[in-house]
Amino acid sequence: MKSYKIEGVILRTTDFGDANRVVTIFTRDFGKIEVNAYGCRRAKNSLSGALQMFNLISAEVNHGAKLDTIKEADIIKFYPNLTADLEKMSYAALFFEIVNRMTLPKFPEVGVYDLILKTLPTLDERNAKIAALIGIFQFMEFSGEQLNFFHCVHCGAEIETDAALSLTDGGAICPNCIDAAGDILSYPNNLRETVFKILNFDWQQHLNFNLKEIDAAEKIILRYVQSIIGKELNAVKFIRQLENLQKN
Numbered sequence: 001m002k003s004y005k006i007e008g009v010i011l012r013t014t015d016f017g018d019a020n021r022v023v024t025i026f027t028r029d030f031g032k033i034e035v036n037a038y039g040c041r042r043a044k045n046s047l048s049g050a051l052q053m054f055n056l057i058s059a060e061v062n063h064g065a066k067l068d069t070i071k072e073a074d075i076i077k078f079y080p081n082l083t084a085d086l087e088k089m090s091y092a093a094l095f096f097e098i099v100n101r102m103t104l105p106k107f108p109e110v111g112v113y114d115l116i117l118k119t120l121p122t123l124d125e126r127n128a129k130i131a132a133l134i135g136i137f138q139f140m141e142f143s144g145e146q147l148n149f150f151h152c153v154h155c156g157a158e159i160e161t162d163a164a165l166s167l168t169d170g171g172a173i174c175p176n177c178i179d180a181a182g183d184i185l186s187y188p189n190n191l192r193e194t195v196f197k198i199l200n201f202d203w204q205q206h207l208n209f210n211l212k213e214i215d216a217a218e219k220i221i222l223r224y225v226q227s228i229i230g231k232e233l234n235a236v237k238f239i240r241q242l243e244n245l246q247k248n
């Protein structure tokens with residue numbers, strides 16, 4: 001049986017049977033792939049430690065008739081806070097859910113892979129909410145579905161003042177075109193500046209953001225992504241539940 005080697009990050013796991021798991025891995029060379037991992041939920045199984053969400057692994061995979069099967073796996077890097085801290089975990093899961101839903105299988109995208117590798121340590125060690133948001137905004141640049149934040153989608157004029165944003169029209173709406181917009185969200189100057197900072201964030205800088213602006217940017221991008229996907233993201237439901245628990 002022919003096998004091949006991969007390096008990648010575990011995006012998602014789904015248990016099946018007594019001890020098995022389907023593992024979705026975003027790999028450097030093959031993009032997103034799904035593999036079977038038989039027996040990996042047994043404590044003594046050699047795969048059990050490696051095949052957890054968020055781990056960066058190297059692995060050997062056997063070709064299979066339907067799904068390929070993972071044979072050996074080693075952890076290259078794991079992020080301890082993403083499994084220990086519920087809030088961090090939920091924001092990392094949000095970023096991963098969006099990447100998983102908006103990428104095609106077996107479609108290599110090194111830019112997305114590199115972005116995931118940059119986002120993970122920031123999620124783990126710094127403000128996970130802000131890190132996830134930056135990851136999502138920057139990921140959308142690769143998705144082909146990014147909103148146009150800086151030019152009016154109706155007339156092409158550069159946005160230089162308070163404006164509006166239309167999710168159905170795909171981006172900013174200048175004051176002159178507001179009557180033609182399909183839907184209208186508030187899009188003030190300072191929010192546009194925050195989006196610019198988010199899209200140009202280089203992952204070395206401090207996470208120096210205004211939390212009110214972060215909330216506003218989060219609201220827009222999550223509404224937009226969920227409108228594309230056509231349903232509420234599981235991680236969003238979970239984050240709202242966590243927030244309600246903390247309030248009570």
Ligand SMILES: [Zn+2]
Nearest residue numbers: 152155174177
């Ligand atoms: Zn316009």
